[in-house]
Structures are given as C-alpha cells and as structure tokens.
Amino acid sequence: MAKNVIVSNRLPLQITKLDNSFEFTPTSGGLATGMNSVHKDQESLWIGWPGINDEQIDKKSWGPLKKLLKKEGFFPVSLNNTEIENFYFGLSNKSLWPLFHYFIEFSVFSEDQWISYYEVNKKFADSVLKNIEKGDTVWIHDYQLLLCPKMIKDERPDIIIGFFLHIPFPSFEIFRIFPWREPLLEGMLGADLIGFHTYDYERHFLSSVKRILKKDVSFNRVSLGNREVVVNTFPMGIDYNKFKNAALTHKEMKQGEKSDLKKQLELHKKGAEKSKLILSIDRLDYTKGVINRIKAFELFLTKYPEYLEKVRLVMLTVPSRSSVSEYQRLKKETDEIVGRVNGKFATVNWTPIWYYYRAMAFDDLIDLYMTSDIGMITPVRDGMNLVAKEFVATRVSGDGVLILSEMAGASKELYEALMVNPFDLNQMAESILTAINMPIEEQKKRNFSMQKRLSRYSVELWANEFMKSLKSKPALDDEYSAKILNKKIKQTLIKKFKSSKRRMILLDYDGTLVDFNDDPELAQPEESLISLIKQLSETPKTDLAIVSGRDQYFLDQWFGDLSIAMVAEHGNFMKFKKGGWTSKGVNQKKWQDDIMPLLETFTDRTPGTFIEEKRNSLVWHYRKTDPELAAERVVELKTVLSSLISDDLNILDGDKAIEVAFGRFNKGTAVSEIISNKDLDFIICFGDDVTDEFMFNDLPQHAITIKVGRKKTQAKYFIENPIMVKDFLASLIT
Numbered sequence: 001m002a003k004n005v006i007v008s009n010r011l012p013l014q015i016t017k018l019d020n021s022f023e024f025t026p027t028s029g030g031l032a033t034g035m036n037s038v039h040k041d042q043e044s045l046w047i048g049w050p051g052i053n054d055e056q057i058d059k060k061s062w063g064p065l066k067k068l069l070k071k072e073g074f075f076p077v078s079l080n081n082t083e084i085e086n087f088y089f090g091l092s093n094k095s096l097w098p099l100f101h102y103f104i105e106f107s108v109f110s111e112d113q114w115i116s117y118y119e120v121n122k123k124f125a126d127s128v129l130k131n132i133e134k135g136d137t138v139w140i141h142d143y144q145l146l147l148c149p150k151m152i153k154d155e156r157p158d159i160i161i162g163f164f165l166h167i168p169f170p171s172f173e174i175f176r177i178f179p180w181r182e183p184l185l186e187g188m189l190g191a192d193l194i195g196f197h198t199y200d201y202e203r204h205f206l207s208s209v210k211r212i213l214k215k216d217v218s219f220n221r222v223s224l225g226n227r228e229v230v231v232n233t234f235p236m237g238i239d240y241n242k243f244k245n246a247a248l249t250h251k252e253m254k255q256g257e258k259s260d261l262k263k264q265l266e267l268h269k270k271g272a273e274k275s276k277l278i279l280s281i282d283r284l285d286y287t288k289g290v291i292n293r294i295k296a297f298e299l300f301l302t303k304y305p306e307y308l309e310k311v312r313l314v315m316l317t318v319p320s321r322s323s324v325s326e327y328q329r330l331k332k333e334t335d336e337i338v339g340r341v342n343g344k345f346a347t348v349n350w351t352p353i354w355y356y357y358r359a360m361a362f363d364d365l366i367d368l369y370m371t372s373d374i375g376m377i378t379p380v381r382d383g384m385n386l387v388a389k390e391f392v393a394t395r396v397s398g399d400g401v402l403i404l405s406e407m408a409g410a411s412k413e414l415y416e417a418l419m420v421n422p423f424d425l426n427q428m429a430e431s432i433l434t435a436i437n438m439p440i441e442e443q444k445k446r447n448f449s450m451q452k453r454l455s456r457y458s459v460e461l462w463a464n465e466f467m468k469s470l471k472s473k474p475a476l477d478d479e480y481s482a483k484i485l486n487k488k489i490k491q492t493l494i495k496k497f498k499s500s501k502r503r504m505i506l507l508d509y510d511g512t513l514v515d516f517n518d519d520p521e522l523a524q525p526e527e528s529l530i531s532l533i534k535q536l537s538e539t540p541k542t543d544l545a546i547v548s549g550r551d552q553y554f555l556d557q558w559f560g561d562l563s564i565a566m567v568a569e570h571g572n573f574m575k576f577k578k579g580g581w582t583s584k585g586v587n588q589k590k591w592q593d594d595i596m597p598l599l600e601t602f603t604d605r606t607p608g609t610f611i612e613e614k615r616n617s618l619v620w621h622y623r624k625t626d627p628e629l630a631a632e633r634v635v636e637l638k639t640v641l642s643s644l645i646s647d648d649l650n651i652l653d654g655d656k657a658i659e660v661a662f663g664r665f666n667k668g669t670a671v672s673e674i675i676s677n678k679d680l681d682f683i684i685c686f687g688d689d690v691t692d693e694f695m696f697n698d699l700p701q702h703a704i705t706i707k708v709g710r711k712k713t714q715a716k717y718f719i720e721n722p723i724m725v726k727d728f729l730a731s732l733i734t
Contacts, residue, residue, distance in 0.1 A: 002135035003043035004467070006035055007128055009088070009144040011048040011074050015065075017057060022065055024072065031141060031166065033239050034459040038139070038467055039073060047075045047127050054080040077127050079120065086116030092144045093321060099178060100143060100170050101287045101381040106326055109179050118147060121187070125151035132159055137471055140191065142166045147183065150190025157227075162470040163191035164234070167383040168409070169201040172208045185213055189224060193470045195234040197384045197409040202233050210627040216711075217627075223710050234466050235413055236384050237459040243393035244455075246366045251396055261364050265371040268312060276311045276436055279372035281365075281387050282379070283320040284357070286330050289380040289405065289422040290317060291337060294353070296378075296428035298341045301352060303429060309350045311436065314372065316356045331357070369394035374435045376403045377410075378422040384409040388417070389454055398444035401435035403428070413453060416446040482707055482718040489717065490728060493684070493704060497732050500682035502541055505729075506671055506695060507533075509548035509555075511655050511688035512708050515722055516623065520612060525558050532726060535733050537564045543577075545674050547667050549654060549691060551614045552581050570652060570691050571670035572616040572663055583616070584665040591649060592618055595660055598640065606633045617661035619654070634658060655689040668694030675699070686725055687715075 012032035016023040026032065039046055050069065057065065062078065069076055079087070090113035098106035125148050128138060132152075139162040140148050149163050165188075175181060185208060188194055196202045202220065209215050209222055216223040220231045250262075258266075269275050278297070282288035297313045317334065321327045338355045345352045360368070369375070375391035385408040392402060392414065404410065404417035411419060418431045483489065497503060510516055510523060517523040537544045545565035548555060552568045552575070559566060566575045575581045596611070599620050603609045608625030611618060620637065622630040637658060641651055645660065652659040652666075667687075675683065681702075685695050688708035696705040696714045705715035708725055719725055 001043050003045055004038055005128060005132055005136055005138045006039060006046040007124060007138060007145060008048045008141040011046060011050050015050050015052050022068060034236060034463045038463050044073055045075055045131055046073060048077060049079050050076040053084060054078050075127060075131055077124055083116060083120050086113045087120040091117040096143045100167050102170060102174060103286060104177060114180055121145055121147035122151060124148050128152050129155055134158060147187035150187045153190035160470060161191045162193045162466060163188055164195040168381060169196060169205045171204050172211050175208045181212055185209055189222060189229050192229060194229060194231045195466055197235050198412050199233045202231050206231060234462055237454060237457045237462045238386050238389045238393060240393050240455045240458045243390050244396060247370055247394040247396045250366050250370055259364060259367055262367040274310060276374060277372045278313045278374045278376050279368055280313060280315045280376050282317055284317040284331060285320050286326060287379055287381050289378045290334055292422050293376060293378050294337050294341060296425045299425050300429040300432045301345055304433060308345060309347060312352060312354060314354045316360060318359050366394060374401050374403060378405040378420060378428060379408050380422045382408040388414060392447060392450045393454055395447045398447055399440055400447060401438050401443055403431045403435055414450050416449050482713050482715050485706060485717045485719045494731055497682055502680050503682040504675055504680050505536060505544045506685040507546050508687040508692050509546055509550055512686050512725055513722055516655060530558060532729060534562050536729060537562050539733055547670055547695060565674055567670040569614050569616050570661060571665040571667050572661060574670060584663060591662060602633060602637050617659050619657050619659045621657045623656035653690040666694040667691055668698030671695050672698050
C-alpha cells in the first residue's frame, strides 16, 4: 500500500535515554499537531533527527532505538555534534533564518557551513530514498531541508514530492544576497508542489525563480522542461477545538480548582477599577519584536499616566537558541529594558511588566490567554504566528482585543485585529489605548468573525488540503499533449530511421542545438556539434537542413562548408546543398528605417534590452531585462507595432525576443519547399519556440515533430534540452 512520507528536521517527539530503554514524549508544536492527521491512522513514515546526537548514544543502542521508532512510524536520521553545529546552528540559523526574516546584518555566509548543509540534506534525502516505494508521496518541511526535494527527484522522478516553507520567503532583492541562491532555488523546485503561508511569500519566491534561474513562470506554475512545479498558498491553522474546549473547561472551574497563576492574574484585575492585562507571548527571538513592544508600552504609560497601576503587560518569552550570541545579547537587552521600565513606573503595590523567561504548561497558557484583555502580538517579521490564532480561539466569552503586527503572516487572515506597524512605536502605543476603550459589542463582533474563520480552516484542514493538492498532482493542460521522448520511443524512432529508404532531418539552431545566450553572438557552435552535423549529413540516404532565425552570414560562417540545406531569418533566405543563397522576398530597407526608432525608444526605456539587425528583419531581445518589466513592455511594443506595420511585415514571437520581418515567409513555407519533390519515408524535425510551430504544422502527418522543452506545441513529442537533442542525433549514427 502506498504511504505518506513526512520529512522534517526534527521528529515530533522528545527521546530520553533510560538505563535499559528509551522514553518517547510527543511534542505539541504546530507542525507536530498539523501532521498528526497525515501521520496517524494511515500508512505513513516520519523521517527526521530524533534529538539525540551520535555522541550521546553508543552504537549498540542505535539498533534497538530504530526498532522502537519504527513501531511508532518514525525513521531517525543520525547527526553528530559537528553536523548539528554547522547544519542547524550554522547555515540554517545563522544564515537562512536571519536572511529570510530580513535581518541581513545577522547573516553569516560560511563555505564550510554550506558544505555541511548540503551533506546533511543528502543524508535526509538518502534516508527517504531508502524507505520509499513506487506510489509513495513525500512531504518535506521547512528551511533546513531546501535542497532535499531535488536530491530525491533526481533519483526518483516517479515520486510525487511536496515542500512547505514555514517561514517567510524574502523579496528578490534580499534573497539574491545569498551566495548559493541558485542551488537553493533548484533544490526547492525538485518538489511538484511548493506551499507558503501567504501569497506575498509565494510571489517573492516566483520572482526569484524568474530573475535568478530565468525559468518560465505562468501564473503559479514554473516550467522545468519535462515537468511543471505548482506553487500555492496554504495558510497554516491551529487545533481550534483543542484551545476552545480547554478555555470552556477553565471557564467553568471553581475557585479551588484554579491554578496559582490564574488566582494571581485575577487578583491583579480586582486590584484596580477597569484594570487591564496585556498579554505578550513569543519565543525569545530577534524577529518577534519584543524590544519594540516594551518600548511602545513604555511610551503608552508616559503619554497616558492615568493608566498607571491599572494596565499591566504580562510577557512570556520562551528560551530559544540560548547558546547563540545574537540571542544572548537579546536576552540581556530584554532583561535590562524590563528592569528599566519597571524601575521607572513601579509602585509599592504594582509593577507594569510581569516578565517570565521560561516555557509554560498548556493549562497555564490557557489561563494567560483567557485572563488577558488584550493580546499584543507584534513580530517585526513572522511566517505565520499561531499564538495570535490561539489567543482568538480562547475568547469563549467573545470579549478581548488582538493587536497584531502587519508583518505576521496571520495578519492576512485576522484582519479584524488592530493592525500595527511594529516599527511605529507611536502607532503601537495608540493601539493599546484603542484596545482598552473598544466597546464590548465591537470586540465580540471582531472576535466572532475571526473565530468563524479559524474554526473552519484548522491545522488539520491545512494538512489535508495540501495533501489533497499534492496527491491530485495537477494534470498538465491539454496544450501539453506532446509525449515525452522516453527511452522506449527513442529506440523505436532510431529503428525507423535505420530502416528507412530516404530521410530528412530538420533542425532549428538557438534553443535546439545550443542553449540560449544573453548575447546571441556568443551562442556559437562547439566543434563537436559541427562534427555531429557533418557526420549526419554524410550518412547515406540522409538529407539535413538547419532552419534558423539566424542570418546568412552566421550560418555560412559555421556550417557553410557542409553539404546541407540552410534557411536563414525564419524562411526569408534559403540555400540548398548545391547553390547559393536566394531571397524569398524583395528587401525594402525603408521599413527598417521606419521601425528602428520605435525599437530604440523601447530599448532606451527598458534596461537590458538590445536590437539585432538582420538583412530582412529587426529583433528586439529582452532576455537580460527584468522579466516582469519585460512582460509589460512586450505587450506595449506588440500593440504599437500592430497599429503601425503594413501587411508586408510580420511580427514573430521568439524566445525572449520580438522579431519584425519583411514578407509572409516563415519556417513552415521553407521546409515545405525543402521536402518537395523528394520521396521521403522518414522526416524528423526539432524546434523550441513559437516560430518552429510553423514547421510542425506544415510538415506531412507522418513526420516526427519534437519540441525542445515543455511548452505549448503542436509537436508529437518533447525532449528536455539541447544536450538531449544532440545525444539523440548522435545515436542515429552510432
């Protein structure tokens, strides 16, 4: 039976080594809760680091530990201290974490840490490959394992892979700073479905894919030759009923059943008329905006002294990465500012800030959520922030106000909260005043809307929606009806070629025989390609033609000595095996003089574009420019050209180029002339862009047409790239 394979940095349990056995304690984080519905009660395997270093456990114990974990549906990835230091505390949390949260100044880029990150990702990938079978589905999680999807896909292209990033994906301008940005993006694109918490993160990712990898992106799909990657938004929820039901239970508690914390909180509220508690809960992390929040509270007390001894900030900061220097500095700064504010405003019976630096039990958290009047969750950058959702879920009486940072992913869903810019201390201070004075009817109205939304899109639904999308691996559009040129089809075509009596090979040049280059002049054929074309042309009973958008000079320079036919400028010039070049139309230079100023204007306005001038056409190249700017300019240019040009001119859509050519000749009319009056029982044609579709359409039905790359096409087959084209051509003569 096919199974789900979950892959995360940590397994969702804490392992304690006892004298002769191990004790497993389940963790209760957002990911563990969310994946429970995927992992529990069905065929599933969870792969991750068990939380024990290799040095903490002897080799003899690994076998029994693996057996125990296997019974629970877990497979451990073993890591030693050096790997944990360089992979987890190193590149993951000293480079990726700060960079993705826009703290560029904290990012450290170390070659050794990158190598370790790669090697540990390989360990995880190998663990997956060791455990998967045909039909399995793999779901990989978070920034520690960005390279893992491609490592698995390269070995097992048949396996469906999902990837979800639980932190923000930064804008292109930030992400481009990362020294190993290309392999990181390529690693993620090994997945078939990539999920983000918000559309902003999805948009930033696609922008980087377009600008750095130069991949074709259509809406939320990335074209990768023989497959497509779908990128989508899946905002993570919480276990809504768990928090709501716990709150209802606590609400009904009698005085003797209440915890000491609950009694202390209630005592504060009785101490002064209209007293309020503001709750702040975070991991102690520089992304959470703890310092700004305290400063905003200090500003509030300064501006509105009438609330002294009436409003208290209850701060719970959970220790995090306490061995890392940035976190140690943050802890010191937090302690100091809490002490300063308390020293400034405290009275004999009242301190403005209650500060807890520790983790708290679930029931104590519920007490904090329920007793507080205001939840103040103001990270300076956060992937989602589930604390904000938990606070809303526990408002079972309907009252309470959430102050939420617009920089948190949760702000996209909880828009009824009071939204603040966490860098604007005045705005945050004023939001506290607004929250204190908000009428109870308005509080209930806002909370009801948020609770309705949270109850519907729970963490379980989040996980199930992602898995549903992943398992229904998006079917390719009808336009992708071409079959992949796999090994079996390739062997069949080679047999047909060798058994045929008269053959014709038709080849486009750019994008088919060579990869595109930002500068067309640099896309020159290697000696091995020229030798291959020569061997094919000298093969008995075989004719060959290069049908290109290039001009005659270029084709003559590199292929003029070979016994082949050539077509230049998309069919405007032709040269057969015997004879010179012939023009298919009358070249009128005047039209170029009229169109050139227009193209120059667009070139001036669009940095990175340039004009290529041919004898019978002008080409505006936009491969080097920003892809989104190019998309706008292309529409604008084609609109202007269409209104200006006469019936004698033709607008051709090339690969990252717009070509204006004189005459109505194209590659289709050219190949029709080449094959006319020839008794051919084998015709094969390769092309990669829109202009090559004319060839595919005008060739006879029995012709074998092959598109290079996964694109909209009328061809019968597609092949991934020019390297594979050359490999196929070489196999015809070996």
